Amino acid sequence: MLKAIGIAGSPRRKGNSTALLEAALRGAAAAGAGTEIVHLNDLTFRGCQACLGCARENRCVVKDDLSSVLEALRAAEVWVFATPIYYDGVSGQLKSFFDRLHSMTWGGGKLAPQLSGRRRAAIIATSEAQPYDSYLTAIKSLAGYFSWMGDFGEVDIMCEGGLGPVGAVAQRPDLLAKAEAMGKKLAEDLREP
Numbered sequence: 001m002l003k004a005i006g007i008a009g010s011p012r013r014k015g016n017s018t019a020l021l022e023a024a025l026r027g028a029a030a031a032g033a034g035t036e037i038v039h040l041n042d043l044t045f046r047g048c049q050a051c052l053g054c055a056r057e058n059r060c061v062v063k064d065d066l067s068s069v070l071e072a073l074r075a076a077e078v079w080v081f082a083t084p085i086y087y088d089g090v091s092g093q094l095k096s097f098f099d100r101l102h103s104m105t106w107g108g109g110k111l112a113p114q115l116s117g118r119r120r121a122a123i124i125a126t127s128e129a130q131p132y133d134s135y136l137t138a139i140k141s142l143a144g145y146f147s148w149m150g151d152f153g154e155v156d157i158m159c160e161g162g163l164g165p166v167g168a169v170a171q172r173p174d175l176l177a178k179a180e181a182m183g184k185k186l187a188e189d190l191r192e193p
Contacts, residue, residue, distance in 0.1 A: 009094030027183030
């Protein structure tokens with residue numbers, strides 16, 4: 001069965017970015033994918049330790065709450081990350097997590113994608129203010145690194161603003177539908193030959 005994993009980078013379990021992530025996973029499930037969501041704020045983990053153990057072991061050697069999450073990512077064909085925008089960038093939780101994905105870009109002592117097979121990914125970002133170009137720049141920068149890990153094709157981006165306070169996205173059924181359609185398309189893309 002196709003697997004889709006959602007990584008929630010918000011410290012709020014019921015935040016706007018998490019609500020859109022849940023909608024995207026509903027869409028993936030409607031297309032036949034099994035889904036899982038990980039709330040980074042519930043985990044205890046460190047960022048990349050620059051130890052280069054991943055270059056020797058072909059996986060992250062740091063042992064903490066992210067160890068099983070990194071294995072779940074390796075098994076999933078659809079990845080959806082969600083984050084609020086803080087100070088023109090992704091949340092600290094998501095940034096520290098993303099740094100640990102360095103282990104998926106190294107193998108046999110050299111820079112090389114570690115994931116086999118076709119995959120699809122998306123990044124969802126929300127902000128209280130209307131989106132600035134710098135918000136989209138931060139998200140596009142992260143999206144560019146997926147190709148360092150494997151064959152993700154084009155990474156979908158959903159960057160939505162004007163979503164303050166907490167729960168504001170519940171008043172935007174258009175955005176929830178957009179996220180759900182995106183998740184469904186990510187899973188359907190992998191079913192096509």
